[in-house]
Structures are given as structure tokens and as C-alpha cells.
Amino acid sequence: MYSEGVKRLFHLKGDRIILKSTLLHKTAPQVAQEIHACIGCNECLLACPAVAEAISIDVLNRETLSGAISAPIARFARSCYQCGACVAPCPVGLHRDAMMMWIKVRLLRSGRGE
Amino acid sequence: MYNSPEWADIVIIGNGIAGLTAAIEARCLAPTARIAIITEQCHPTINTPALKQFAIGKLAQEQLLAYPAGTERGQRVRVINTRVEGINAQGKFLVLRGGYTFGYGSLLIATGSRPNGLPAHLPGRDFDGVLTLHCLQDYLDLRRRLDAIDSAVVIGGGAHAIETVMSLLHHGIEVHWLIRSETFLPHILDRTASTMVLENTRNTGANIFTKTEIIGIVGRVGSVIGVITNNNEMIPCQVVLVCTGTSPVTTLAEQCTTPMMYGRGIYVDEQFRTSVPDIYAAGDVAARKNPQTGAYETQAQWYAAVLQGRSAAAVMTGHHELAAQSIGVPWHATHLGDLCMLTVGNPLHKFAGSTICTDRSKKKYCRMSIIDDRLVSYLSIGSAQPDSLAIKSIIDEGLSIRHIKKALLTGVFDARKYLTRWRSQEALAMVTSGKVPVVKPLYYPVTPVRSFSVVSPPATIATVQRSSVVHPSNASGPTLNAITRMETIHGGSVDKPDYVLSSLAGQSTIHSWEQDARPSTGKLPEPISTDMESILLSLPSRSVARSLWSYSEKIPAVKALKSSSQHKGQGQSESEKANFLL
Numbered sequence: 001m002y003s004e005g006v007k008r009l010f011h012l013k014g015d016r017i018i019l020k021s022t023l024l025h026k027t028a029p030q031v032a033q034e035i036h037a038c039i040g041c042n043e044c045l046l047a048c049p050a051v052a053e054a055i056s057i058d059v060l061n062r063e064t065l066s067g068a069i070s071a072p073i074a075r076f077a078r079s080c081y082q083c084g085a086c087v088a089p090c091p092v093g094l095h096r097d098a099m100m101m102w103i104k105v106r107l108l109r110s111g112r113g114e
Numbered sequence: 115m116y117n118s119p120e121w122a123d124i125v126i127i128g129n130g131i132a133g134l135t136a137a138i139e140a141r142c143l144a145p146t147a148r149i150a151i152i153t154e155q156c157h158p159t160i161n162t163p164a165l166k167q168f169a170i171g172k173l174a175q176e177q178l179l180a181y182p183a184g185t186e187r188g189q190r191v192r193v194i195n196t197r198v199e200g201i202n203a204q205g206k207f208l209v210l211r212g213g214y215t216f217g218y219g220s221l222l223i224a225t226g227s228r229p230n231g232l233p234a235h236l237p238g239r240d241f242d243g244v245l246t247l248h249c250l251q252d253y254l255d256l257r258r259r260l261d262a263i264d265s266a267v268v269i270g271g272g273a274h275a276i277e278t279v280m281s282l283l284h285h286g287i288e289v290h291w292l293i294r295s296e297t298f299l300p301h302i303l304d305r306t307a308s309t310m311v312l313e314n315t316r317n318t319g320a321n322i323f324t325k326t327e328i329i330g331i332v333g334r335v336g337s338v339i340g341v342i343t344n345n346n347e348m349i350p351c352q353v354v355l356v357c358t359g360t361s362p363v364t365t366l367a368e369q370c371t372t373p374m375m376y377g378r379g380i381y382v383d384e385q386f387r388t389s390v391p392d393i394y395a396a397g398d399v400a401a402r403k404n405p406q407t408g409a410y411e412t413q414a415q416w417y418a419a420v421l422q423g424r425s426a427a428a429v430m431t432g433h434h435e436l437a438a439q440s441i442g443v444p445w446h447a448t449h450l451g452d453l454c455m456l457t458v459g460n461p462l463h464k465f466a467g468s469t470i471c472t473d474r475s476k477k478k479y480c481r482m483s484i485i486d487d488r489l490v491s492y493l494s495i496g497s498a499q500p501d502s503l504a505i506k507s508i509i510d511e512g513l514s515i516r517h518i519k520k521a522l523l524t525g526v527f528d529a530r531k532y533l534t535r536w537r538s539q540e541a542l543a544m545v546t547s548g549k550v551p552v553v554k555p556l557y558y559p560v561t562p563v564r565s566f567s568v569v570s571p572p573a574t575i576a577t578v579q580r581s582s583v584v585h586p587s588n589a590s591g592p593t594l595n596a597i598t599r600m601e602t603i604h605g606g607s608v609d610k611p612d613y614v615l616s617s618l619a620g621q622s623t624i625h626s627w628e629q630d631a632r633p634s635t636g637k638l639p640e641p642i643s644t645d646m647e648s649i650l651l652s653l654p655s656r657s658v659a660r661s662l663w664s665y666s667e668k669i670p671a672v673k674a675l676k677s678s679s680q681h682k683g684q685g686q687s688e689s690e691k692a693n694f695l696l
Contacts, residue, residue, distance in 0.1 A: 039416050041161070042172070
């Protein structure tokens with residue numbers, strides 16, 4: 001009844017459809033929405049234990065979704081270990097960890113993951 | 115083409131975040147267009163909400179930049195630093211300071227807002243140390259003074275005031291906070307929430323005076339030494355910080371040769387068109403219809419300005435489909451000391467048929483308005499911020515909260531899990547049934563947006579037949595298309611809402627003036643009173659198909675129904691966004 005691709009995501013329990021895995025990170029549109037809502041207060045970067053050099057929030061936001069990723073942002077993304085310390089200080093309730101995950105994905109796609 | 119030797123296809127007045135966002139978005143959508151920003155502001159676009167962090171030294175001045183330095187030049191956006199003194203709408207040119215003129219193809223007014231300040235005749239308002247906090251210069255002034263300040267008076271009863279109070283307390287300054295009304299944010303927060311916020315601020319160290327106004331400022335040799343309140347009390351201080359709200363700058367609407375409809379803000383439709391052809395407005399100055407109450411109101415908030423700038427740019431460059439998605443309900447999230455406040459929708463508005471749910475514990479309060487199993491407003495005060503944009507999406511898209519009501523109320527809602535599961539279920543339904551999921555709104559009327567025929571519609575939309583009768587109860591695939599397109603169509607007559615709450619039957623609505631469909635003819639409505647009864651207009655995205663991309667996606671659902679070849683024209687970044695799900 002279902003294709004193999006669909007069966008990889010769901011299984012049936014009686015007449016109920018159970019999701020096999022829950023994907024906990026945000027989609028690109030959600031990340032874009034959060035970047036547009038970022039007020040640039042820098043609280044996330046101030047709370048970050050992984051940031052090792054001066055990172056500007058405007059550059060980080062611009063490079064998160066599209067365009068070239070500069071070397072400092074790439075280093076920062078690689079050193080981010082998704083601890084979530086950036087989430088609580090955000091005044092508007094955004095998830096910088098999800099945005100960082102998106103940069104990691106972009107780096108991996110471009111072959112610069114390591 | 116123009117009556118001026120200098121001109122641009124797209125001219126934007128103001129380089130706040132709405133103006134610059136519009137310019138950059140317009141450049142993406144129209145690579146060859148001539149784009150100009152005319153502004154009086156002497157600095158690049160900055161993150162204005164971060165000014166308070168800047169004032170207390172948590173941010174350097176360079177970190178305030180909203181876009182990397184040189185963005186305007188890189189995007190080939192001409193920036194002209196002067197004042198616009200008038201608009202000649204017939205000749206399509208601006209009159210600049212000194213009598214110069216500048217022609218435009220499309221004009222975006224993004225002049226923002228100005229602070230209300232203190233009453234004009236208040237004694238002592240000109241003493242040194244009386245600062246109205248609004249722009250960068252004000253905060254630079256405050257920052258220079260901070261080390262010499264022991265005691266400050268903050269005036270105002272809104273979020274701006276409390277954020278200022280918290281910043282000063284963080285800097286170790288004694289703060290006296292004067293609020294004119296009895297509660298904090300009386301139009302947004304109920305008494306419980308207000309009390310909670312005020313208590314918390316009091317515990318943080320602020321001296322709060324409710325129902326208190328100043329009747330005079332006392333100075334010595336030209337500098338502030340204190341204020342006198344209406345309780346005949348003298349409060350000593352070195353600075354008086356005024357945070358009494360803002361008003362949209364509608365001067366250009368008054369100085370336009372063609373009458374432009376404005377009140378508190380320049381009235382715009384869903385596509386940010388003013389009542390004058392080829393003139394648009396976005397940001398703090400634009401008054402849009404609240405999708406829930408129907409009243410025209412401005413939304414002086416960062417996120418709203420960004421979205422409005424993007425949407426206005428899309429319309430000005432002819433990409434109406436990108437602006438078709440509504441910006442949705444008001445949303446405001448902020449930290450108030452160690453408390454997080456979130457308001458989505460209109461928490462105190464009384465919707466017919468709605469149920470109010472509240473949950474109160476020691477350091478947490480939540481209030482939700484629900485109609486059936488749909489969330490219509492949300493207010494949360496607590497030590498942690500919920501996934502605020504996800505809650506906005508739940509309201510905007512009208513998703514069912516039947517199974518997450520308790521989680522939302524108690525603040526343990528896992529938005530990522532919920533939305534992922536929701537999308538996955540819809541994807542499964544779509545794959546297995548071959549049909550796009552259809553939303554069946556129970557209470558939201560399907561109301562066509564105000565339709566202007568100022569700009570020619572895209573060919574694909576212009577060919578849509580408007581004969582389909584839409585009723586939510588029998589919505590199906592073809593009907594769905596009709597609904598979607600009806601929301602994006604321009605010109606022509608406008609149908610009556612197909613579904614209206616029974617309590618609203620017979621009530622005159624603000625749509626009566628839209629029957630004319632041409633506000634540029636001068637048949638404009640009276641300004642809408644904000645205390646009108648509830649009119650539940652269609653919540654965005656409820657009347658369209660929710661697809662895999664519906665959550666926060668800028669491409670409207672109608673896009674998802676088109677063939678894949680049509681997606682190719684979207685550009686690489688858009689298609690990447692649309693087709694990749696983590």
C-alpha cells in the first residue's frame with residue numbers, strides 16, 4: 001500500500017500511523033523566519049561558550065541561509081556543539097542552535113564540513 | 115518618462131529596517147532596476163531594538179549595523195541624504211529640500227515613527243538631562259552620561275519603558291518608573307499579567323509609581339535635578355528618560371498632491387499599496403488591517419517591519435505572488451528582566467464564541483483564547499520563552515491545538531516536534547491520497563482581500579475565473595484553488611464574505627468601502643474605530659492549502675500546486691528553501 005520511501009518514515013500500529021523518528025531541527029523556511037525576526041541584540045553570542053573570535057551578528061545572519069560562508073563563520077559553525085546556551089538569553093525566543101545547524105548543513109553540502 | 119532629470123524605478127523614503135529590507139529584496143527580484151533610498155538619517159540602518167544593549171555597553175557601535183557595512187553600495191542602491199518635502203503623485207516625482215526633484219516609478223514610504231515625547235508646555239522639558247529615547251543619537255547621549263548617573267526617572271507604561279528600566283538597573287542605577295495608568299501595558303496585558311510583571315520589576319529594584327504623571331521638571335543651572343509628580347512629590351534624579359510611545363510619521367501623506375488615506379498611519383492594503391497609485395507604505399508608518407479585529411493599525415515592531423519591507427518590494431517589482439501571504443497576527447516577544455513576555459494576536463480582545471483558558475503558577479502565567487480547537491490569541495509570562503514564532507504560525511495557519519492545549523497552557527509545548535509531526539502526517543496523507551491537504555475552517559470567514567486595480571496582475575492570476583462559490587464546509591481541490599486565487603486577485607468586484615460568524619450577521623463591516631475597489635477614486639472609508647466589535651476575518655493561510663512548505667514559507671500555497679517547471683524561475687535560494695526539509 002505504501003511506497004518504500006514512506007515506510008522508512010512511518011509504521012502502522014493497528015490503524016494508527018506512528019512516526020518512526022521525530023526530526024527536531026527546523027526547516028529552512030523556519031530558520032529564515034527566525035533570522036528575519038532577529039533584533040541583533042547579540043545576547044546569543046554573548047552566551048555562547050564556543051565562539052572563539054569576533055563574530056558579527058549581521059554577518060552571521062546573512063551567511064546562515066545563503067551566499068558564501070566566510071572563514072570565521074565556518075570556524076564558528078564547526079566549533080558549535082549545539083549546547084543550546086544561546087536559546088534562553090534570546091529576548092524574542094529564537095533558536096540560534098537551529099540556525100547554526102543550518103550553517104553546518106550548508107558547509108557539509110559544499111564539502112567544507114571538516 | 116519623468117518630469118525630473120533624476121529618477122529611479124523604485125524610490126524608498128527612509129532607511130530604517132523596512133526601507134533597507136525593501137531595497138535589498140527589490141534588488142534580488144529586479145536585478146536591473148534603478149533603486150534609490152532617500153533618507154535624512156545620517157547613519158546606515160541599525161538594529162534599533164538593540165539600542166538598549168548598546169546604551170549600557172553590552173554592544174559596540176559597529177555591532178548595531180543591521181546589514182554588513184557597504185551593503186547598499188554592493189547592492190547598487192543609491193542612497194541620497196536629504197529631506198523629502200512633498201510628493202507630486204500626478205507627475206510621479208518627489209520634491210526634495212532645496213527645491214530639487216526626483217522622479218519615481220514606484221515609491222515606498224518607510225518614514226517610520228517619531229517619539230511622542232513630553233507635553234509641549236511641560237515646565238522644564240528643555241533642561242539638559244531630559245532625553246527622549248528613540249534614535250541612535252539619543253542612546254549615544256545616554257551612554258555618554260551613564261557613568262555620571264546615580265538616579266533616573268523613566269516615564270512611560272509600555273515595553274520600551276520597562277526595557278529601559280531593566281537596562282538601567284543592570285547598570286546599577288537607581289530607577290524611578292512612572293506609569294500613567296494603573297497597570298502595565300493595559301491594552302495588551304490583563305491585570306494578572308501586569309501585576310506579575312510589575313512585581314518582578316519591583317523585586318529587581320525599581321521604584322514603580324502607577325497612576326502617576328509628572329507635572330514639572332526641576333533644574334539647576336540648566337540641568338535636571340528632579341521631577342515633580344501629580345502627587346506633589348519630588349523625585350530627585352539626574353536624567354529623565356521619556357519612553358511615552360511613538361506616532362507614525364505621516365507628513366508625506368499630508369503633503370501628497372493626490373489625497374492619500376491616512377489616520378494613525380498611512381492606510382495600506384494586504385499588498386502595502388496606499389490609496390494613491392504606485393505609492394506604497396511599509397514599516398512603522400503603514401497601518402494595515404488587523405486580520406482578527408479588522409481595525410487598521412500600525413505595528414511598530416522589528417519583525418513586522420522586515421516582513422512588510424520584503425512584501426512591499428515583491429509587489430513593487432511585480433512579484434505579487436510572493437507578497438500574497440499575509441503577515442498574520444501581531445506578535446511581540448521580549449525579556450523583562452528575568453521574565454519573558456510573549457503576546458500573539460490580541461490577548462484582551464473578546465472574540466465571539468471564544469473560550470479563555472488561563473494557567474497561573476508562582477512565576478508563570480498563560481492566557482489563551484480558543485475558538486473550538488483553534489488558538490486565536492496567546493499571552494505568556496514566565497521564566498522561559500516558548501517557541502514564539504511557532505505559536506504565531508499555529509494562530510496564523512489555524513492549526514488545531516486539540517492535543518497540545520495543555521502543553522501550550524503549561525509552557526511545555528515542543529513546537530519542533532509538533533510541527534514536524536504535523537507536516538509529516540500531511541505529507542503522508544498527500545503521498546497516499548494524491549490530494550493536497552485541505553483545511554476546513556470552522557469559524558473563519560473567507561473574505562476577499564481589499565482589491566485595488568492599480569497594478570496589473572500577473573497573467574496567471576488574471577485568467578482566474580471568479581465564479582466559484584467558496585464554502586469552507588465543502589472545500590475540495592478545485593475549490594481550494596478558487597479560494598487561494600481569490601485572495602490574490604486584483605480588480606473587479608469583490609464578493610461578500612462567504613462565511614461570517616453568526617454574531618456578526620448583519621453587522622456593517624469595513625469591507626463596505628472595498629466594494630468600490632478603487633480607493634484612488636477618492637471613495638475612501640472613514641477611519642476605523644479601534645473599539646469596534648470583533649470581526650473575525652480570515653486568518654492567513656487558513657483559507658489556502660497547507661503544504662509541506664506552509665510553515666513560515668514565503669511562497670504561497672498556490673505555488674505548490676503548480677508544475678515543477680514554474681519553480682525554476684524562483685531562483686536558486688528560493689527553490690532550495692522550498693525543497694529542503696531537515
